[in-house]
Amino acid sequence: MMTVTGLVKRFPGVVALDGVDLDIRAGEIHALVGENGAGKSTLVKALAGIHAPDAGTMTFDGVPYTPAGAADGLAAGISVVHQELALLPYLTVAENLFLRGLPRTAGVVDRKRLRADAARLLAEVGLDVAPDTPVERLGIAQMQLVEIAKAISTDCKLLIMDEPTATLTSREAGRLFGILRGLRERGVAIVYISHHLQEVLELADRVTVLRNGRSIETREMAGVTAPDLVRLMVGRDLAQEYPVKPPTEPGEVAIAVRGLKVAGFEGPLSFSVRRGEVVGLAGLVGSGRTEAMRAIFGADPALSGNIELYGEKVRIRHPKDAVRHGISLLTEDRKSQGLVLDLPISANVTLAKLRGLLLRFGQERSLSEDLGRRLHLRSAGVGQHVRTLSGGNQQKVVLAKWLNAGSDILIVDEPTRGIDVGAKYEIHELLLGLAAQGKALIVVSSDLPELMGVCDRILVFSRGKIAGEVARPDFDAEHILTLAYSGYLKNGETQ
Amino acid sequence: MIKRLVLGEAGIGVALVVLAGFFVIAAPNFATEQNLRNIMTQITLNTVLAVGMTFVILVGGIDLSVGSAMALCAVVSGTMMAGSGSVVTLVGAILVSVLVGAVVGWINGFVSEQWRVPSFIVTLAMLNVARGAAERYTDAATIYNLPAALNDFGTITLLGVPAVFWVALLLAGIGWFVLSRTVFGRLIYATGNNEEAVRLSGHKTSRIKIAAFMIAGLTVGIAAVLYMARLNIASPILGQGYELNAIAAVVIGGASLMGGRGSMAGTFLGACLLGVLTNGLLLMGVSDFERQIITGLVILVAVVLDAYRLRLARKLAVTQPATKEPVPATVAS
Numbered sequence: 001m002m003t004v005t006g007l008v009k010r011f012p013g014v015v016a017l018d019g020v021d022l023d024i025r026a027g028e029i030h031a032l033v034g035e036n037g038a039g040k041s042t043l044v045k046a047l048a049g050i051h052a053p054d055a056g057t058m059t060f061d062g063v064p065y066t067p068a069g070a071a072d073g074l075a076a077g078i079s080v081v082h083q084e085l086a087l088l089p090y091l092t093v094a095e096n097l098f099l100r101g102l103p104r105t106a107g108v109v110d111r112k113r114l115r116a117d118a119a120r121l122l123a124e125v126g127l128d129v130a131p132d133t134p135v136e137r138l139g140i141a142q143m144q145l146v147e148i149a150k151a152i153s154t155d156c157k158l159l160i161m162d163e164p165t166a167t168l169t170s171r172e173a174g175r176l177f178g179i180l181r182g183l184r185e186r187g188v189a190i191v192y193i194s195h196h197l198q199e200v201l202e203l204a205d206r207v208t209v210l211r212n213g214r215s216i217e218t219r220e221m222a223g224v225t226a227p228d229l230v231r232l233m234v235g236r237d238l239a240q241e242y243p244v245k246p247p248t249e250p251g252e253v254a255i256a257v258r259g260l261k262v263a264g265f266e267g268p269l270s271f272s273v274r275r276g277e278v279v280g281l282a283g284l285v286g287s288g289r290t291e292a293m294r295a296i297f298g299a300d301p302a303l304s305g306n307i308e309l310y311g312e313k314v315r316i317r318h319p320k321d322a323v324r325h326g327i328s329l330l331t332e333d334r335k336s337q338g339l340v341l342d343l344p345i346s347a348n349v350t351l352a353k354l355r356g357l358l359l360r361f362g363q364e365r366s367l368s369e370d371l372g373r374r375l376h377l378r379s380a381g382v383g384q385h386v387r388t389l390s391g392g393n394q395q396k397v398v399l400a401k402w403l404n405a406g407s408d409i410l411i412v413d414e415p416t417r418g419i420d421v422g423a424k425y426e427i428h429e430l431l432l433g434l435a436a437q438g439k440a441l442i443v444v445s446s447d448l449p450e451l452m453g454v455c456d457r458i459l460v461f462s463r464g465k466i467a468g469e470v471a472r473p474d475f476d477a478e479h480i481l482t483l484a485y486s487g488y489l490k491n492g493e494t495q
Numbered sequence: 496m497i498k499r500l501v502l503g504e505a506g507i508g509v510a511l512v513v514l515a516g517f518f519v520i521a522a523p524n525f526a527t528e529q530n531l532r533n534i535m536t537q538i539t540l541n542t543v544l545a546v547g548m549t550f551v552i553l554v555g556g557i558d559l560s561v562g563s564a565m566a567l568c569a570v571v572s573g574t575m576m577a578g579s580g581s582v583v584t585l586v587g588a589i590l591v592s593v594l595v596g597a598v599v600g601w602i603n604g605f606v607s608e609q610w611r612v613p614s615f616i617v618t619l620a621m622l623n624v625a626r627g628a629a630e631r632y633t634d635a636a637t638i639y640n641l642p643a644a645l646n647d648f649g650t651i652t653l654l655g656v657p658a659v660f661w662v663a664l665l666l667a668g669i670g671w672f673v674l675s676r677t678v679f680g681r682l683i684y685a686t687g688n689n690e691e692a693v694r695l696s697g698h699k700t701s702r703i704k705i706a707a708f709m710i711a712g713l714t715v716g717i718a719a720v721l722y723m724a725r726l727n728i729a730s731p732i733l734g735q736g737y738e739l740n741a742i743a744a745v746v747i748g749g750a751s752l753m754g755g756r757g758s759m760a761g762t763f764l765g766a767c768l769l770g771v772l773t774n775g776l777l778l779m780g781v782s783d784f785e786r787q788i789i790t791g792l793v794i795l796v797a798v799v800l801d802a803y804r805l806r807l808a809r810k811l812a813v814t815q816p817a818t819k820e821p822v823p824a825t826v827a828s
Binding site for chain 2: 297329339341347354356359405
């Protein structure tokens, strides 16, 4: 029904899809699994018509499929239910369902027909709410069902579901599976993306594994086990493109976190990092790593727990406290959280250390130039506005900001995401250099080879808890990934 | 050079010169020393208010309450100094005016930060509250017998320039210095640009934003004193619509209502442009109604030109080639 061959999609600095083959049959549930960054989301967007591929072909129902935008995908009968729900909270369920084409009589919305059509669709997905209910009053599971009803409201032949159960309880997920099976009976093809391997094993007829933007293998589900899937996802080709951390004698404990609980995550989390040590935080997106780091830094409130620096208990309630105590946080989203895009490089570099009354332009310029040289920053001068720099150079500006702040504890969240290989290597070397100076480093990354390259220890997060800790001699991608998935394999209530 | 002309405050400066040139030819008595002094006196209040408004707009806020707050400052301060010949009372009353303005500004900033309410709404409410409070304070009466010393200050000139305008110039100068030379000014720009990044760099952005509203309040208090000095009365109904003129000056000066972009020089030139326009049209005998239409159109043109200017700036910035060498020694500021 949908055949994809040799699909390639490049973004500046990254190859997101690097030759994907996929064939989806009518009336099957086809699971798509792979690590963070394996290319699942990009593939979905290519199928939906949101991203135009750079190479490769797609055939849908026997004819070449070359969508120019999401509207073409919909017209062809391809619907996507994205991870983030896209409903309008103040409109009614019925209005949300038919927003693309409200039934009209002489230009006026035909309320009666709208209600009737909506009721029919809601019955189909087994959602028992009045069509006139405002969406904001629904629970998250009900909203999900509205999304699915919306997806099948058009003549949908291929339904793509991106992590639909992430926010559902297992009972709700069970109902969702029933509905998906019903759609399958009617001949709808379903592409199902999930981190929950257990679900995939239960639900899907076939599975395709993606790794590094390539499709590795498509298998019939019968006889496949969770360890099989993990092995396929990890692969064996861990290219050595990372500077490897030389073993060092770690110093005193720089930061100790005890019993940290963060809203929305199970926890409690306890761990410590020594001076000169690089500790990696592995885990799936949404496993609570970023939230925990933000709570430590004072960016978001923690529910409970305490933090000790060099053996002394400290209170951090605002990033200001963290900076004063010598903690830096390089956030995962540099554009929205790390940089002031319309100010020059020099103003960004000094931002975390601006104190006193008057600006010292000479000093600001010379120290920005020094740091720029040290980080191999490529720019037209420190007066250049940060907005116009490339991703890698922007990241170096954020790093320069925290180097200038002179912190001894450095937390970096996805330090090399969306950055070209050259800059990536430079950033890794810099991080190792800082550790060698006796700073304590925490590296959050979804790039497992990166963590295995630069870290002394890796803490593996899984569904808001630390599922295990692995030291350098025992680094093994398969083992780490199994730990990362472990919290999602249990079949309990998910909330 | 072309870039500077299009992108900097130079653009509005050119517009001002062209407009003045037009009035020199078209409006009788425009280019006289006396009229120049008139213009200075006429734009004094708006300039002072616009200086404070610039801070608020730079952090992404807006202050609709300045006109009403000015009336409140004036009646409180005016009541205190009325009928008194004592210098101490006069100075005290001036300080009270400034203090009332600062408190109103603090309330505006605090409420909008503490409860995350858009400042548009908070200051809209304050517009009513302050006006009502001013009327209640004097039972809607106007205060007349203000000290003669104050009125003297409102009428004298120093080096040929009205004393009240010197105050406006001084405030604009201080504002320029604070915005471009101090750490606080840098944080004002940075917060308006990306509040979250500034917060995550260890700065209490709420305090910075509240401070911006307090600065606006300070200028309101000063403007109230200048008003009383010029007109020798304090009335609870004074200052109506002043907030819009102040906002117009800031926007014509090239500031973005989204925050993070704008300058004190631009604001000053914006206030001058509005003043020259009003004065020149008056001398040409254009009616009040037509004058309002033209002023409105000028604001519109300024904003549209500015949007176009910004697009061009982004384009120029992107096409500007980055050198391959890491950080060359020379830097264009």
